Amino acid sequence: MKIRELALHAYYYGSLPLRRRYRNRLEAEGQAPLCVLFYHRVADTHPNGWSIGNREFQRQMRWLKQNVDVVSLQEIQARMRSGRNDRVAVAVTFDDGYAENCQQAIPFLIEHEIPMTYFVALDFVVHDRPFPHDVAEGQPLPVNTPQQLREMAASGIEIGAHTRSHCDVGAINDSETMVDEIVTATTELGRLVEQPIRYFAFPYGQKTNLSAAAVHLAKSQGLSGVCSAYGAYNFPGSDPFHIQRFHADPEFIRLKNWVTIDRRKVGFGRGYEFAETGVKTADVTG
Ligand SMILES: [Zn+2]
Incomplete structure (x- = not known):
């Protein structure tokens, strides 16, 4: 075990009695946090920084079912909107669209009735093309086929948009590209999977990868919400259109x-406001 992980174990178990009391208090006050996790790839071969093994993934899902309310993104938003949440809740999401997720992880989620939102970058699916970050690692991993996505949608999994080209939305400099990545690609994805698209997740999802103009476009497109990924809880009473997520794989203790x-992370992302980027909100309105 690495030193950092050892330290985290010590911190986790050392603070367990305190955090139990803290959680109980938040739950009693109806202010329990709403957690949204993101995974990428569940597979037992070619492990990398964005993968988790099948056994470990299933262990995490079982633990979640025993310890919190496992709910859909829609339910997370309903609890944000209502201003009250009496029990810690977790929603599961996946980003990118890796084919191997269909081998065990997705059947497992369906069998255990765990709601899931699955964000895919359109071009990779349409053109059956590996992601550049996998090619760069010398391991071009297979992506989902349109047929797999349609079957997932038909099984009750919510398919979400993740741009056309898996671009850094915060770095887009012209409104035409922004509209294509956020609006056109989302419409095309909905047609491809034969399911209305309700959610959008920013690729990379750190604060610099977000954009107020993109959020405006997502709203005007009629989407129900957008997801970031910089590591923060959601709270009852916060703006339900912005769903903050944190990375779930691969270390269980984390x-x-x-x-x-x-408690150290509870302040993260509170009252976050999307910043204007190269493409301004005014450039995509009217
Ligand atoms: Zn991604």
Whole structure:
């Protein structure tokens, strides 16, 4: 075990009694945090920084079911909107669209009735093309086929948009590209999977990768919400259109630390406001 992980174990178990009390208090006050996790790839071969093994993934899902309310993104938003949440809740999302997720992870989620939102970058699916970050690692991993996505949608999995080209939305400099990545690609994805698209997740999802103009476009497109990924809880009473997520894989202790409510992280992302970028909101309105 690495030193950082050892330290995290010590912190987690050392603070367990305190965090139990803290969680109980938040739940009693109806202010329990709403957690949204993102995974990328569940597979037992070619492990990398964005993969988790099948056994470990299933262990995490079982633990979540035992310890929190496992709900859909829609339910997360309903609890944000209502201003009250009596029990810590977790929603599961996946980003990118890796084919191997269909082998065990997705059947497992369906069988255990765990709601899931699956964000895919359109071009990679349409052109059966590996992601540049996998090619760069010398391991071009297979992506989902349109047929797999349609079957997932038909099984009750919510397919979400993740741009056309998996671009850094915060770095887009012209409104035409912005509209194509956020609006046109989302419409095309909906047609491809034969399901209305309700959610959008920013690729990379750090604060510099977000954009107020893109959020405006997503709203005007009629989407129900957008997801970031910079590591923050959601709270009852916060703006339900912005769903903040944190990384779930692959170390279980880190996931447990988040989900059992790490007091040090509770302030992260509170009252976050999207910044204007190269493409301004005014450039995409009217
Ligand atoms: Zn992504």
